[in-house]
Amino acid sequence: MSRDIKVMVTGVGGQGVIYLVDLLVSAATRSGIRVSTSEVHGLSQRGGSVNAGVTFGENTFGFVDQGEADYLIGLEFLEAQRHLSYLHSLSYAVIDNTRILPFSVSSEASTYPDTPELLAFLEEQIARVILIEDQLEEVNPLHRHLFVLGKATTLEGFPLTSHAIEKAIEEITRPALQEQNITLFRQGCGTDAGIKRQRAQGGQGDQTARSIV
């Protein structure tokens, strides 16, 4: 490809950000696309904020700086908003409306951000935003990453095909989880056939974590 594509993945420790990055790398390598990443491990497991940058293309430096992310894959709403400055005017964003309340919100010291406000901002300023509000029964609300990734593949110019990602899932996932992971991924790819915006339906200011809504 003629220019690099930079993808930023954000979420909360435990949602599978690193697993997604593994997938992207494996799929890219399999597709013959040079890829590199930059991640920060360590404390991420302890429920903190996690992000990772992935660069596809000849310029193989994984670091994704402010204003450089062409795609944002946001596994959690607050974290997506926290990383807004990584986007630019031509970015695409797919954000899952999963809300994992940090302690400061439960203790009422601060408020969880408002969905419509962020959506309106993004719709005005970037190329395209998809907010995922699908309720997925029987899916652990912390493990929706593959669904979100599936949705991401429907964005214009996304550097990987869903086929390559599926192969990568087979390669790196343990056998017990392979089938359900692929199913979930396919659900994400398939249920949003065209590229259309999805507005927030209700759930405004709703402060609940997914599993108890």
Place this chain on the structure above:
Amino acid sequence: MGNEATARAAIEAGVQGVFSYPGTPSTEISEIFSTLSSFDVDAVDRTLHPQYVPYPVYFEYSVNEKVALEKAIAFSIGHKSALCCMKNVGMNVASDALMTVAYQKIYAPLVIIVCDDPGCHSSSNEQDSRHWGRMASVPLFNPAHPEDAYQMTKEAFLLSAEIQLPVIVRLTTRVSHTRSTVGYNGIQLNQKPGAFKRAPVQINIPARNADAHQQLVDKVHSEKFQRYFWNNNSLTSSSSSNLYGVISSGVSAVYLEEVLSRFKLQQRVATLKLGLIFPFPEKDVLLFLKQGFKYVLILEELEPVIEHQVRSVAQKNNLNLKIMGKGFSNLERTGEYSISIMTQVISDFMSLSLKEIKKPLQGLNDLVSNLPQRPPTLCVGCPHRATYYVLKLVIPRTDEGPLLCGDIGCIGLGALPPLKMLDTVNHMGMSIPMAQGLSEAIDHQHPNGVIAIVGDGTFFHSGIPALLNAVYTKANITVIIFDNRTIAMTGGQDHPGSAKHQGTHNVEIEGLVRGVGVESVSTVDPFNVKQMFSTLKEAISHQGVSVVVAQSPCIKIDSPLLPDRSQMKVVVDHNHCSTCFHHVDKTHPCSQLCTPSSGLARARAKIAAGIHLPAKDQSCPANICNHGFFNSILAGDYSTSLAIIRDNLLFARTCGDICHRPCEGDGVNKVPVKQLKKYVSSIEDNFNDFTALDKRIKETERQHHSVAIIGAGPAGLSAAYDLLLQGFSVTLYEKEQSAGGLLKFAIPDFRMDKGGYETEIQFLATHGVTFNFGHALGSEITLDGLLADYGAVILAIGLGRSLLLDQVEKALPRHHKYSAVDFLRQYNLGLIDLRAGSTLIIIGGGNSAIDAARTAKRIDQNNRVILSCLESREAMPAFDQEIAEALEEGVELITESEVNNIEAGDDQNFSLTLKNTLTGKTITTLNGHYLITAIGQSGDPDSLTGNHGITVDKEGRLPGDPSSELSYDHPSGNRAGALFVAGDIASGNHMSLIGAIGSGKKAAIGVRRALQGYQYEYEADEPLQALNSRQSHGMDSTHALKWEEQSPDQWSGDISRFDLYQPCERCNHCIDNFGCPSLVKVNGKVQIDQGTCTACGFCIDVCPNNAIKWAEATADISPVALS
């Protein structure tokens, strides 16, 4: 990933032993070897993996980095190739070995990987470990990306073999954790055998060192390095005139390359990338500089290590060029670099204006500032949270409480809210030394001691010598080892206390601690709240070194869930979560605060108390929330405690003085409510602070109706108070010239603070209640009239008439006799004038009799006071404590006696004969001067004449429940105001202060029902009715006196043995003080996120409302169904 590439390179280089201690960002390297060493060779399917080469490599996670490096050195002295990897600060621990091995010889390559952490993502500091090369005089490589890491690690092994010195490869987070495509080579099994050859060089003694040092210096200046410089440093040249040269090393080189490529500047800048930086490639750098640049830029994160060397080269060779380094543009010594920093630097360096190609977003600020923080937190189900929580219950987090010295690792997260259970965290291993050092430094100021908190991993790493030192120096500290059976933060590696890998041996912590000399040590399961509580308490008060091992496996590696719990889940019952016991009348929220300390007090009582009482066992007839009141005192918040009383009762101090405390039963094992009430209302600042009530009255919606209350005694005043707080306009009619009723006139002043009572009454006047004095019912005012003018009228005129004995009335002239009420009234007005040293005989066994008797004694100590009553001592209606006090004061008591005969003597005295009520036999004949009749009160029928349809019973009291309207025939037949009755005048009312108050409150409820449409019954009706059924003697005197003798700081320790519990609305405790991420508060109620909950069940012990319970895992309990 960079780390994986490094490991691969070591394997290809034939490494035979890997020694490590886990530490981000290096851990992936050692984990690969850990997996390798426990790999089941025989399980591999060779047909599937034909390229498989079994590669046995010795691997261990050593106790710490020092031993790891020492063992690695031993390996290479033993002729086997070794690798040692660690994080930045680990190098500091290992440095002693590094510094001296360079003076000796190794016989197989030894490569040390050290991973720095610029930006300090997960380390104690962001040190620049490149200094170790120069410090120890060992070669040091500085890779820039994963391919470099691979290449340079292989080179390092070659170099180390060639010069027989250890070689360091120094990575950073952005190299270790970056992934990119790396080509690799084949693996060949290294089967070189180990050996040891005796030689003088193996013995390091001072005599050899001067020579050894010189040899080392010569070694690192050898020409052998040239080849390695060639292989590991690289040049690009520019096509245009050589204005700009850039020397870079590490990940900076990557950012440089990206920026040059992006803005197409490659042709305009010559670059030199350094990979082998110690020894410093002076010749190559000089060659580069001599290209005649005008400007040279040095790019390296953290310290100007290369920069100083370059400047030194330039200066030694008299080169005339400008060198830019730290301090130029935005090149800092702290933190990481980035593409945007690099872009700015190149802009400034080349005087260009490099703009971002991609247009940034505008107006972000509002959306990204003030977002809730999301710091890391202890996991759901983490045993450390349980231990920290119990510790929070045990020790106060005040200036007087113990200091908590923490350490790094998962336990460090205990410093963050809501736990906030650490005062110090430094570098790894500092907890125990800090505790003993601080204890020594400030011990005389801090009698409550110092506690060290350390994880099991850190304990084995560096805690043992520190603990030994504490025993040796007789320190006075408590050490709590948070043993979650693993090195958790780095991903769950083993240590000697949880040895699970083949070839390792388990060492129990408790035995080790005893072996070091600690006598007081115990191991406890953190999920056993009560046991942990008592163990910690004991350990903390122990003098000397005491150790508690809080042991339960890390939730990420093992779940302690009992088998029968796996079918269960934990749920919150919304009927108990943040729900008030009082289910009615939410027009005004109670004054209980919702703070972490109030929640903690309640939660602590749940665990620590020995006596658990449901609050309904100490219900107050005046509907005070005893639960809220008591727990505020436990939390040390006396002003809120008083405010809670005043939510329902104005007469806090008065009740504190004279209430007969029916809520305290026999006084054994009940909360001493009266004494506590007395205490909090005795604090003058509290007592005189009515601001909360002012505010409430101001905010209350005014009612249209007005209410008249006849009688300003405690019943009438209490009704007035409640109605005032509901916004009614209230007028009190009182026959005397001041308010207060019998309490004011007939209770002697030594029993209660009259001034306090007056202040309490005055509150009503200053807040709009109208008092009309000198208005008696039947003369100045009539019921007809009042009922026509007011929406409701409450009759609270009390029992104004004293009962008298015919015998006495006939026999004695006026100046010898009194009724008890009259006597007391005159005493209170200062009108009593008795002969000195007279004898007073009192007939009656009730409270008035006792009051009169004690008053008589106080008037003159020489007075002889004799009390005669019909009842036996046990059956006397007076309160037991009062009787006891009277006897103590010298009153003589003759029970089961009645008057047989009275004869007036001369003007001064009379004689009175008492006989036994049962047998009739004469008991004694007394010579008295004054006689006081105290046989009870009755209503004054005259005041009620002419009031239609009201029937009065034989005691002169009106029938009916205070909250029910009395039927009344208004003369005109019109619908008039509603009539209610309260206080002593109501039959069935208990003749006590609290009975009167409850009665008045109940009448107010009746009024509200009639005028406000109030739906509910009087909430405290049950304890109010129970006043009559009880013996109501009040508390056993010995207990009462015991509480009164102690001072508050004595009984505050004592009252902590009580837990007076019920659900409370003002509760955020589990969130504020425990903080499990699965507990989420939504719309005022807590919910458990079943997706993340590990069902450890600890929150069940945490919730002071008893709102959290086990349920069947399959039960459908949605929040809607619960409420």
